[in-house]
Amino acid sequence: MRSIWKGAVTFGLVNVPVKVYSATEDHDVSLHQVHAADGGRIRYQRVCELDGEVVPYAEIDRAYDDGVQTVVLTKDDLAALPAERTREIDVVEFVPSDQVDPILLDKPYYLEPDSASAKAYVLLRETLKRTDRTAIVRFTLRQKTRLAALRVRDDVLMLQTLLWADEVRVAQFPSLTDDVKISDKELELSAALVDGFASDFEPAAFVDEYQQELRTLIAAKLEQGDAIDTEETFGARAETGGEVIDLMAALQASVERSRAAREAAQERSEAG
Known part of the structure; x- marks a missing residue:
């Protein structure tokens, strides 16, 4: 694996240098779009709507459009943001692991020690294990400030980005009302059906x-x-x-x- 980022987990006076690796990979077959008539490759080009010219990627900036006005943000503008200069994974708090709602979990990353001695890394790992706590951290990756859960998987520290609270929709369905009544017999039969399918989850047993x-x-x-x-x-x-x-x-x-x-x-x- 190739590391995608280097930084340090920091809390108090403790500093744990780490390398960050993507913990998952995509095995889907890559397919291209082609012209059905002759098999020619279909390609997309970045075209300016004002002059109709194809624009090289190096000449493209970002912009925010509020529906009335557009604010252009240059590469220098974005690079000047404070979050862009930090290489720290800053621990905000340690929380009980069962308080992290799975719906918030997003992209996972492995952390590897990046120093001559792995003592600080192992100390943090064992502390999280024994206290059954998850560290909630902030860090910046690919021009974006992220919230993440720092936890232990096997013997490796794993960083798993979290969705922000306002990114999770509230489920409000009028069809789910208190008027729905379930009998004890129905619950008994349903539980029996569940028992018939009961098993231990083995991810490797499932394939695409x-x-x-x-x-x-x-x-x-x-x-x-x-x-x-x-x-x-x-x-x-x-x-x-x-x-x-x-x-x-x-x-x-x-x-x-x-x-x-x-x-x-x-x-x-x-x-x-």
């Missing part, structure tokens, strides 16, 4: 069947020679995007075998 079928479909099309030469259709600007899944190398090999087989068949046909 859609992605599996999508990979199988792609592999089948490649084996059948139902593919388009990427360089010819997407052009020199084609983006490789890196290796998304291990299967991609096998799929590329299948393309090459299929192409070689077609060329050999054509040569035999011409020779005959």
Whole structure:
């Protein structure tokens, strides 16, 4: 894994240098949009609505529009904000772990010690374990101030960003009224049904069947020679995007075998 950020967890006079890593990854097959008629790659361009010109990313600023006026914020404006200069994960408070509502949990990150000695890191980890507390912290990542929960997963400190309170909608449904009556017999039968499905949760037992079928479909099309030469259709600007899944190398090999087989068949046909 490659760290995406470096900083330090701070509370009181304690400073714990850490490296931050994304704790999750996306394994979905990456799909492009193409022209149905000829397979040509569909690309989106950043076009200025005033002059119709394509604008390079380096010349693009951000702006806020209140419906009447637009305020342009340059890169220098944003870089001058105080939060942009801090590299601290500042502990605001330690709370009982069961008080952190799961609906608030967002993106998870692993923290690795970033010093010659991991003693401060281990001390914080063991303290959180023994007290059954979660640290609520503030930090800045990718030009945004975030609230997060600092907790322990196995033997690693995990930082999990939190939604702000005003980002969680209040569920108010008129259909849920006190007029709905449930009998004891209905509850008994429902509980029996739950018992019939009761089990221990094992995440590894569940797979993304859609992605599996999508990979199988792609592999089948490649084996059948139902593919388009990427360089010819997407052009020199084609983006490789890196290796998304291990299967991609096998799929590329299948393309090459299929192409070689077609060329050999054509040569035999011409020779005959």
